[in-house]
Amino acid sequence: xxxxxxxxxxxxxxxxxxxxxxxxxxxxxxxxxxxxxxxxxxxxxxxxxxxxxxxxxxxxxxxxxxxxxxxxxxxxxxxxxxxxxxxxxxxxxxxxxxxxxxxxxxxxxxxx
Amino acid sequence: xxxxxxxxxxxxxxxxxxxxxxxxxxxxxxxxxxxxxxxxxxxxxxxxxxxxxxxxxxxxxxxxxxxxxxxxxxxxxxxxxxxxxxxxxxxxxxxxxxxxxxxxxxxxxxxxxxxxx
Numbered sequence: 001x002x003x004x005x006x007x008x009x010x011x012x013x014x015x016x017x018x019x020x021x022x023x024x025x026x027x028x029x030x031x032x033x034x035x036x037x038x039x040x041x042x043x044x045x046x047x048x049x050x051x052x053x054x055x056x057x058x059x060x061x062x063x064x065x066x067x068x069x070x071x072x073x074x075x076x077x078x079x080x081x082x083x084x085x086x087x088x089x090x091x092x093x094x095x096x097x098x099x100x101x102x103x104x105x106x107x108x109x110x111x112x
Numbered sequence: 113x114x115x116x117x118x119x120x121x122x123x124x125x126x127x128x129x130x131x132x133x134x135x136x137x138x139x140x141x142x143x144x145x146x147x148x149x150x151x152x153x154x155x156x157x158x159x160x161x162x163x164x165x166x167x168x169x170x171x172x173x174x175x176x177x178x179x180x181x182x183x184x185x186x187x188x189x190x191x192x193x194x195x196x197x198x199x200x201x202x203x204x205x206x207x208x209x210x211x212x213x214x215x216x217x218x219x220x221x222x223x224x225x226x227x228x229x
Contacts, residue, residue, distance in 0.1 A: 036220075041203075042222065043221055044156075046220070089155060091156075098161070099158060099161070100146070100156075100158065102157075103155060104154065104155045105155055
């Protein structure tokens with residue numbers, strides 16, 4: 001059974017810092033991995049999607065890497081801003097099943 | 113593009129009543145729709161997968177007679193919580209996938225907050 005773990009559960013940093021969020025998964029048979037942002041009481045916003053054959057994806061200040069063999073992904077946020085405060089979820093798409101398995105999320109707070 | 117809507121955005125109901133939540137793909141045809149549940153400060157858990165015109169596939173531990181899913185058209189899926197109880201209070205999120213869009217990508221709705229008194 002695929003399990004996704006995110007560390008840390010919560011993170012608070014001052015504005016302007018670069019930071020890394022971690023995601024690990026137990027079964028490397030994934031189709032892709034996706035990072036989402038969720039604001040309180042809201043739905044999901046897709047940030048980055050990495051196919052299993054890719055190593056990383058970048059969008060603006062965000063960079064996500066994927067090491068499928070070790071079951072790890074990181075989301076790097078450069079020059080953090082208060083508007084980046086949200087919960088960040090990673091999810092893997094299980095091969096052949098079209099199922100997304102989510103991690104518990106990292107609650108990020110950027111202090112002005 | 114790839115917009116998914118949910119209605120209502122929030123609902124409060126009395127224990128024992130049934131509540132219907134709609135999920136619509138507004139600008140594409142969704143061959144598959146997914147329903148997730150999210151309890152406070154927890155992650156999303158897949159409840160069921162539905163394909164247009166066929167019965168939904170429920171995840172282990174999800175009562176199919178309590179959570180009725182209908183995917184009657186390529187743009188609409190509904191989740192009905194029957195005889196709702198306070199423990200059913202949660203945030204319900206749907207997502208939709210389409211072979212015409214980026215393969216194996218799910219597009220998420222904004223969620224519905226259900227509170228059962």
